[in-house]
Amino acid sequence: MKKTLLTAVLLLIFTPLVSAQEKKLEPLVVSYASVSGSRAPLWIAKEMGLFEKYGLDGRPIYVPAGYPSVSALISGDVQFIATGGSVVAAAAARGAQVVMVATLGSIAYKLMAHPSISTIEGLRGKVIGGLRPGTTTDFVLQRILLKVGLTPGKDVTILPTGLSRSDERLLLMFQGKIQATIGTVDNVAQLELKGLKVNVIADPLELGVSTPASDISSTRPFLANQRNRAKAFLRAFCEANWLGRNDKEVAFRVYRKYMRIDEPKLLDSMHRNYLLTSIPVKPYPIEDAIQADLEDLSSSIAELRGKKASDFMDTSLLRELENEGFFARLHAQKTR
DSSP, X not given: OHHHHHHHHHHHHHHHHHHHHHSOOEEEEEEESSOSGGGHHHHHHHHTTHHHHTTEEEEEEEOOTTHHXXXXXXXXXXXXXXXXXXXXXXXXXXXXXXXXXEEEEEOOEEEEEOTTOOSXXXXXXXXXXXXXXXXXXHHHHHHHHHHTTOOBTTTBEEEEOOOOOHHHHHHHHHTTSOSEEEEEHHHHHHHHHTTOOOEEEEOHHHHTOOOOEEEEEEXXXXXXXXXXXXXXXXXXXXXXXXXXXXXXXXXXXXXHHHHOOOOHHHHHHHIIIIIIIISOSSOOOOHHHHHHHHHHHTTTOGGGTTOOXXXXXXXXXXXXXXXXXHHHHHHHHHHO
């Protein structure tokens, strides 16, 4: 009886994978624009065979953010990209057939200051390190400052550093070249491991300030002509997200492999802040975050003026999955 039960369980587990291997897998390439904790679902889908489970030969690859990422999507070299939604909206407004279909969640930015500065008022007259004017990072910084009553250029100086990595900007802070900058929750844990301390003096979430999201985008022709393949990708992505949320060791495994991190405190921080917090179980694009980006960018991109976030979103595939009971089945697996 026990042997029969074990056989049945093994068949239940391995039959989907065997079936996927028996039929020809369809190729699908998805690029990600940075190596960060939010990319975990893509890596989990690859490492745990979830792409194959849904009939795909899925390949996550790194392609830099901005023009290279969107260009690869438009050319057909990749079928999905994981990058900031603002660059996708800008390309779409200028005629590119690109659209956001899902999200990896809002970026958990914080305004961080040198240990000698403990309050917002302490920033008055100081230099804050930005990236460069017109970038989403700098837009977030300006939103935060205006919310707390500090006017850029008057009360504080924003210094363009040209550094897209927040850990590099924080290094400038400890070198005395700036007194504050925008960082992420990971930076706090990373600095603590090095024996360094920063003061988090403003949290956009607590202030009600929208932060950019990292979105998953595709092209409208691909969604129309390869709908089954597109839905298969989203099934694999959503199941990987669910698996990472509920199995910490699976998440740790991909962080160790793809980010080369093995420090328990940092692994736990990434799992908590990304898979358990910022990435939604139902990863619909975050309309408020997209709209805030559009309003910031419209001053320099005329084609975005008067546009709504919904103009650059296609949530039909996720709605189909939800209506088919896909997310309910994932939840049922968790509660068994």
